[in-house]
Amino acid sequence: MGVRHMLGAVFAVHIFIQVTCSLEVKKFPLLMPNVYPDRDESYFCTPVRVVPDKSFYIVGFEPTATMDVVHHMIVFGCSKPGTTDPYWDCGEMATSDSDPKLKKANPCADGSNVIYAWALNAKRLELPENVGFQVGKGTQIQYLVLQIHYSKKFKKHESDKSGLNLIYTEEPQSKLAGVLLLGTGGAIPPRSLTHMETLCQLKEKKTIFPFAYRTHTHELGKVVSGYSVRRDKYGVDRWSLLGKRNPYTAQMFYPIFNKSPIKYGDRLAARCTMDSSNRTDYTIVGPKHENEMCNFYIMYYVEEGTPLDMKYCISEGPPYFYWRNEENNLNNIPEEEASNLI
Template sequence: MALFRGLLAFGIFLSLGFAIASADKDVLKRFPLLMPNVVPKRDDTYFCTPIRIDPTMDYYITGFQPNTTSALAHHMLVVGCTAPGLDEALWNCGGMAMSNAGFRTAPTCAEGTQIIYAWAMDAPALLLPEGVAFRVGRSSDIKYLVLQVHYASMEPFTDGATDDSGVFVYYKEKPQPRSAGVLLLGTGGRILPQSVEYMETACTIEEDKVIHPFAFRTHTHSLGRVVSGYKVTRRGQEDEWTLLGKKDPQLPQMFYPIATNTTLTRGDRVAARCTMVSDRDTVTLIGATGKDEMCNFYLLYHTEGETLQQKNCFSLGPPFYSWGGGDLRDIPDGDASSLPQGETAHEMGVQVHQM
């Protein structure tokens, strides 16, 4: 299994793409977190590969550079774990239905799951703001980084080609003043045939912290048309909805900046909706394959000290949960399911891939 080995052993230091050599702990460096030349043997393969972080040091991750294309990988996650799903170089991590002969099946993490980066649809690199970083290593719960890659199709590998999709992780050794965190909002549920379905979730911030959202990312499969996320604040008998971000998920699924300068504190709620449009003759379920769907809104934030213990905000989705059924008021139905003219994938000439 690949190790950080203190990271310095690799001697790779990059600043804005140019290699330099320095012992300065404030220098930006990078580490390759890549698949070990894998060959998916079936469609909808999920492979995971880990790296163990040097337990004697803290590291501060400040950016991610993808090393793949949508022709190879459907999506990728970098997940921080207290313990990985397996102590092996490679395993199946998409469930038994997507298993590949010769590899054991296990979850991404056995303990302490924290998503810290997600990529899909040829999204570009992500660099965090100055002074903001994910802390990993000695004094963090993140002792391993696990790369998960979803291969929707095995077709690119039928000629024997291997794959090293993954990311280059940028980091510093110097402590950074602000801690980065990700809050993932998502749903379960189903989408009826020939229908428009709202898949919704909402949660209350219970911790006594001030967090500063600064970027968001949306993720669905092919039925998603709009994914939106909000801060919801109760004002007497009314709810005030502040848009955190919305996007057509058929566009590159990168982290986009949050335009509104706002904070989330104890008692505020976060809410997300995926507007799904199905022309299928069968019910579509939330699931891992390309024929299933997903409804995810990633909220990237920074804060002082430790990040939120709450990492996820999930609902059962339709028909079991909706915003109205969850006691939210003054719901902005039109705004949550529409985009300004010119901001849809269709208007931008992006081909929506139908599974």
């Protein structure tokens, strides 16, 4: 079986989304092809080839998964997928006892960027009017790859077709969407309250308009917050809260707190407050359930040109990287606000 093509007649279903001006859209099911997770902490990927001679605009995401089966899932846009097999092992922690018939590869072999992420029974997401993720002709996104993390091994003779429906249109959208992922590496010491932080500067001469955010940690996360930071003419950093959430709530994209445009020269910052008071060993960043992650996603659109070339903003994390490090040259840091839900 070769790689599937998005928009093939077998898969496309016509539907309508009610917006200010009715927009005809279609639905494409991006699903796992009856996979069998043969061990705990399995990561599987499956690709779909976008029809190459057309442009399409994804305007919504409709999950068809539940948290009792799926820990989390991510949709990647790729120039080239990890392989063109129907599915493969795309976990960083692949072991010698995993299925020898499966290839092992990253989600993308080239041009990787996150388009959508889901966990904890998050609901359907519809993008704002006239906003869409452009894929296919005229873009670097020639494949869409679904990655699913299964926490637990399945019983024999069980299989899974979890995934999501992509809601798309062929009508050009005037505002092109993108996602920027802020995250960290690092290690969390035992019996501590630790801040995992990241920071980057917008160095492209583009203006982005944030409209949604999403947080993600594993068991230790208490609060995840994200900011845009602009220095005023007096040298004072003005921190604008983009979003803040308890990561134990449904890990969907929520409306952004501050929709002000983010411009060239502004900085973006995120903090995850981690509580390891019940652990006796260090917890490292990694893909397994007992590891940790610190992720803050910003979904945005541009009114002119293309989305950012920058797709990821990743720091070394603790004990090496903190906002307060002298080389970051930050001031006016909102210590209390960034670490507490209230």
